[in-house]
Structures are given as structure tokens and as C-alpha cells.
Amino acid sequence: MTIGPFAVSLGDPAGIGPEIVAKAWELRHERALPHFFAVGDVASLSAVWDGPIARIEEPANASAAFNDALPCLHIDDGGPVVPGQPSYEGARCSLQSLELSAGLARSGSAGAIVTAPVSKKQLYSVGFTHPGQTEFIAERCGIARSNAVMMLVGPSLRVVPITTHMPFKNVVGALTIELIKARVHAAVKGLQKNFAIPTPRVAIAGLNPHAGEGGELGMEEITIIIPAVEQLRAEGIDIVGPLSADSMFHARARAEYDVALCMYHDQALIPVKTLHFDEGVNMTLGLPIVRTSPDHGTAFGIAGKGQANPGAMIAAIEVAAISAENRLSYCC
Numbered sequence: 001m002t003i004g005p006f007a008v009s010l011g012d013p014a015g016i017g018p019e020i021v022a023k024a025w026e027l028r029h030e031r032a033l034p035h036f037f038a039v040g041d042v043a044s045l046s047a048v049w050d051g052p053i054a055r056i057e058e059p060a061n062a063s064a065a066f067n068d069a070l071p072c073l074h075i076d077d078g079g080p081v082v083p084g085q086p087s088y089e090g091a092r093c094s095l096q097s098l099e100l101s102a103g104l105a106r107s108g109s110a111g112a113i114v115t116a117p118v119s120k121k122q123l124y125s126v127g128f129t130h131p132g133q134t135e136f137i138a139e140r141c142g143i144a145r146s147n148a149v150m151m152l153v154g155p156s157l158r159v160v161p162i163t164t165h166m167p168f169k170n171v172v173g174a175l176t177i178e179l180i181k182a183r184v185h186a187a188v189k190g191l192q193k194n195f196a197i198p199t200p201r202v203a204i205a206g207l208n209p210h211a212g213e214g215g216e217l218g219m220e221e222i223t224i225i226i227p228a229v230e231q232l233r234a235e236g237i238d239i240v241g242p243l244s245a246d247s248m249f250h251a252r253a254r255a256e257y258d259v260a261l262c263m264y265h266d267q268a269l270i271p272v273k274t275l276h277f278d279e280g281v282n283m284t285l286g287l288p289i290v291r292t293s294p295d296h297g298t299a300f301g302i303a304g305k306g307q308a309n310p311g312a313m314i315a316a317i318e319v320a321a322i323s324a325e326n327r328l329s330y331c332c
Contacts, residue, residue: 003034003324005062006317007073007101007110010040013047013081013090015298016308017116022049023310024317025070031314034321036114037062037071039104040097044090045072047081048304059109073100083304091122098133102140105289112290112320113137116313117298131165133293134284141287149186149285151259152269152295153319154276157249158259160187160285161268171264172220175207180228180261187259188237190285193330194323195258203248203257204229204241205267211242225263249275269295278311281319290323292316 008024011017021038022045024031037056038045045053052069056062062071075096079089098118104110115133130136138148151160162183163174184202191200205211206225208218215222225242232239240257247253248260249271262268272280273295280295294312302308 003111003328004109005059005066005071006034006036006112006114006320006324007039007059007104008036008114008317009097009101009116010038010044010094011097011116011118012086012094012122012298012300013041013044014083014086014303015117015119015300016303017118017298018044019048019083019303019306019308020294020310020313021045021116022051022070023308024313026051027310027314028066031318033314033317034111035063035066036317037066037073039073039101040075041081041093042072042074044081044093045070048083048306059104075100084300084302086119086122086298086300088122088125091119091126091128094118095123095126095128098136099140102137102289105291106141112292112324114313114316114320115291115293117294117296119298119300134282134291137284137289137291138287141289143287146182147186147286149183149190151187151190151283151285152272153281153283153292153315154272154279156251157254157272157275158191159268159272160259160261161263161265162261163264165265168264172207175220175224175263177224177228177231180204180225181232183261184228184232184237184239186285187261190283191258194283194285194290194326196326196329197258199238200258201256202232202237202239202241203243203253203260204239205245205248205260205262206242207263209244209246211244278309279315280312281316283319283323290320290327292320292323
């Protein structure tokens with residue numbers, strides 16, 4: 001089976017998405033990147049880059065153009081693009097490019113979808129009602145929002161936050177044995193399917209300092225996390241924890257597991273961004289398609305200044321390629 005070229009949505013035209021996609025194409029040979037094509041407004045590329053661009057009418061035309069120019073499936077012109085100055089039309093364009101990219105991946109016309117950063121604030125102005133791109137893509141794939149799980153991937157660390165975008169005061173109330181088990185199952189299957197790890201080693205963090213100190217610093221480990229871990233271990237999952245979060249991310253500790261599950265957003269994202277800020281990838285597990293994204297935002301403040309680092313975009317394309325290839329041989 002042949003994997004089609006990847007659809008890379010350009011994100012907000014006024015952000016750094018167009019620049020990092022163009023820079024990734026410039027490094028296509030050096031990094032041995034698979035064929036991909038941009039989806040968005042050609043003007044957003046031209047505003048930050050003077051390299052060759054080939055407008056294509058359909059994904060099937062991308063590979064023929066890829067060696068000589070950055071293929072772009074053009075979205076209707078949305079007016080002038082000024083880097084660093086987001087607009088209503090730009091938000092509308094970014095939503096259209098996301099919608100089209102997801103549809104192409106879902107239909108099989110694109111081998112994966114890689115999404116450049118968007119501004120949720122801007123998207124909300126054009127009627128976007130989802131917490132983020134992850135939930136939007138899950139809906140378009142017919143997957144329940146709760147079954148689309150975020151995993152952050154770096155060269156030496158993979159993490160899954162069990163709770164994501166919520167005020168910290170709500171975390172304890174959201175944590176349940178069932179939620180922890182569901183996230184672990186998604187992580188295990190995701191590693192098997194996308195990374196060809198047949199028996200993933202899972203580490204799970206505690207919620208409280210020092211994983212609760214036997215109940216002295218909090219009871220959530222005893223009442224929620226340990227019962228979940230015991231049930232998962234009884235199912236045959238290779239899992240350890242709850243571990244003290246302040247000592248599970250140094251190099252020796254990371255060598256002992258394939259994925260770490262953390263109780264809340266920052267507990268997961270701080271270590272991966274500290275270790276791999278310029279190469280961190282946001283990957284969505286639980287979808288019928290491969291979807292990755294650089295793990296950073298639109299960076300309007302540096303858009304158009306030639307300062308954007310394409311490392312995370314390149315890593316997102318590379319992780320998508322690994323995942324798409326491994327899925328071909330996944331049979332369970």
C-alpha cells in the first residue's frame with residue numbers, strides 16, 4: 001500500500017506556520033522528509049518566503065512538484081496577509097484549511113495531516129466552537145471527543161496528560177479511575193499502532209508532592225491512582241506508579257518507560273517542553289488517521305521576521321511518517 005503525500009495545514013496566515021512549513025520544505029532532502037503539500041493561502045507563504053511555490057489542484061499532483069517547489073493546495077484568497085497581524089479573514093482561511101486537510105486525510109487522499117499553529121481566539125471569532133484543533137479533527141473523523149487523546153512526543157520523552165485544558169482547581173474533581181484507565185489504554189494502543197512497540201512500558205505520575213507520601217500529602221493516590229494502576233496491571237499492562245513527578249523525568253528515569261502519564265496539563269508539558277522545546281510534537285491518539293502538530297503556538301510576535309525555528313514542524317512531519325509507515329503493518 002502506498003502512503004499518499006501529507007497535508008500540512010498552514011494554520012493562521014499571520015502566524016509562523018507558513019514560515020516553518022516553507023523552511024521544512026527547504027530541508028526536505030537533508031532530513032529525508034516524505035512528500036507533503038501545504039493547504040492554505042499562497043499569499044501567506046509569499047509574504048514570508050521567496051522560494052518556489054507550485055499551486056496544485058489535488059493531492060495527487062503534489063509528489064511531481066515536490067522536488068522543485070513547495071506544493072500548495074490554495075484556499076480562496078482572504079485579502080492581504082500581514083505577518084503578525086491576525087484578522088477575521090485569516091481565521092476563516094485557517095479554519096478552511098484545517099477542514100480541507102482533515103477531509104483529505106479521512107478520504108485517504110492525504111497520508112496524514114500535520115497542522116500548523118492556529119489562534120483559538122481568532123477562530124472563535126469565525127464561529128469555531130471546539131476547544132482546539134484536536135477536538136475538531138476528532139469530530140470530523142466521527143470520534144468522540146473523550147476518545148481523542150493528546151500525546152506529546154520528543155526524542156527522549158513521550159507524555160500523555162490525563163486531564164488537559166482546565167483550571168487546576170478542577171483537576172481533582174475530574175480524575176477518576178475510569179479516566180486514568182481509558183488514557184492508559186489509549187496510550188498503549190497508540191504506541192503499538194504508531195510506534196511499533198508491542199508491549200509498552202508505562203509510568204504514571206502521582207498528583208500530589210512525592211506522590212502523596214502515603215496519604216500525608218493527599219489521598220488521591222490511594223483512592224484513585226493506585227486502584228487504577230492495580231486494575232491495569234491485572235489486565236497485563238506493564239505499568240509502574242504512581243511516581244513522584246519531580247523525579248521521573250531525568251535521563252535515567254526516562255530510560256525505564258516508553259510513555260509517562262501525568263495528572264494535569266503542566267505536569268506533562270513542562271518536562272517535554274524543557275527537554276525538547278524546538279522538536280516537540282503534539283500527536284492525537286485514537287483517530288483513524290495520523291495527525292501531528294508542532295507543540296508551539298502562532299508566535300505572532302516574531303512572524304515575518306525570519307526567526308521562526310522549523311524544528312518542531314520538521315519533527316511533526318517525521319513523526320507522522322513513522323506513524324503512517326507503522327500503521328501499514330499494524331494488525332490488532
